[in-house]
Amino acid sequence: MNFDNVRIVLVGPLYGGNVGSACRAMCNMGLSDLAVVTPRENLDMDEAHKMACHSDHILENMTVHEDLLSAIKDCTITVGTSARRGLYRQHAVTPREIAPKLTVETDNSKVAIVFGREDNGLTNNELTMCTDILNIPTATQNTSINLSQAVLICCYELFVATETFEPQEEKSDIATMEMREIMFKKWRKTLLKIGFMHEDKADHMMYGLRRILSRGQLTQDDVKILMGIARQAEWASGDYQTKYETNKPK
């Protein structure tokens, strides 16, 4: 995906705070091309800058247009968003459904995602100018999403579709089977030595311990900690072992 080829278009926004929040959402998801069509006169730009939070550059480079066509004239796909259903809103898709198509299209040309007024959405005339109509999934009891929240979901689905994000990776390498088995062997020895279990129940108890420690992959760091605990417990039980040997029934 070419992130520079995605334009977010806000038609008739009423609140500067929403415009600023939309900038921040765009920036979070790697987008920067914002167009605004006939914003409210005296749109509160102080509020917009307050909410933009490290994305003021988007606000400052925002283009302002007198009608929707002017804002989308160089685009080959225009997606109109709508919470309402009915006339001209047939064939609606979800952001997740359309994201792959948009990411491919941006390799060669510009695409626009268009959001309507906070109170009234897009007009039928504006919607007919779009190549695709988009419904954001919501629960039926409250389908009215805040403008900047709607922008976020669309940008987020585009960003996730690029599959570039990798969540935090484990810093320590995953333990091999051999490391795990050495560790379990050590625990078996220690648990016997400290008198936690007897030899005749040892296999059964070790199944339990393995179950607890096998809910996911153990890292090499995890194995080191577990080895350390077993070693220390064995060492600390030196006294216990002596007492036990001395006092055990003859």
Place this chain on the structure above:
Amino acid sequence: MNFDNVRIVLVGPLYGGNVGSACRAMCNMGLSDLAVVTPRENLDMDEAHKMACHSDHILENMTVHEDLLSAIKDCTITVGTSARRGLYRQHAVTPREIAPKLTVETDNSKVAIVFGREDNGLTNNELTMCTDILNIPTATQNTSINLSQAVLICCYELFVATETFEPQEEKSDIATMEMREIMFKKWRKTLLKIGFMHEDKADHMMYGLRRILSRGQLTQDDVKILMGIARQAEWASGDYQTKYETNKPK
């Protein structure tokens, strides 16, 4: 999924507007259980109500706690969110990855998703109290997501994972192959009659027309409109046909 078994926990929120926006986002996605841990003294509740927008009931039923454990004590999974990486943040997953696990868990018990302070996130101590750590995908240039936007993405992924949402469905039934063929036959006849094409080029032109009208399924309403246009063009060309027949070279 049992929506009543998902709790959103905000730790130390500073801005009432964010708490209100979080309520709206939760409501959009069908959730209603909000817990707040040590909110700022004099949290701006007017601002919270202003942003809650049709979700005031969530704000009014919000529980307030003195520490995180009190807010999550009845939960069996607690997911901590973190934008930062590093200590105690290993094994992080994305909201999309963890959503199926959470939706299944809610059938039997409560789960919590925990969000940190606007400025500092969750402390290491708070994160170690969580069973899972979550990273929300963002572009690297701006990883700091607004609190209510972060809440929205998590709630949205849970809601979408339930697969209950169906985008706007086409009201008209899809046209059958027979309807399509009758319509294309009518167009062929009309395009010949109005002199748009000659018989020797007719097949070629009809391939072009079929290509244009086969970018997706046609509905029965679509077919009716296309039939109507062909009929009307044929009727209106009555004069043309007469003129053409009269004046054609002998």
